[in-house]
Amino acid sequence: MLNYKLTYLAGTDGSQKTFCFIHSQEEKRKALKEYSKIYEQVLFVFSYKWRIKNEKECKKALLK
Secondary structure (H helix, E strand, C coil): EEEEEEEEEEEECEEEEEEEEECCHHHHHHHHHHHHHHHHCCEEEEEEHHHCCCHHHHHHHHCC
């Protein structure tokens, strides 16, 4: 399992949100596909990060 951090810029106001994903390459591709459907002119920056120590914090970030 790999830890990915997804950052995107959405909307004309340039608001930035960060989501945590811990999943396989296949799930990463699915996530990219889904987000690109939902958001227009989205900038995706995927980067390898240190393993998230607190998975609950990651899940909380996903809910925001």
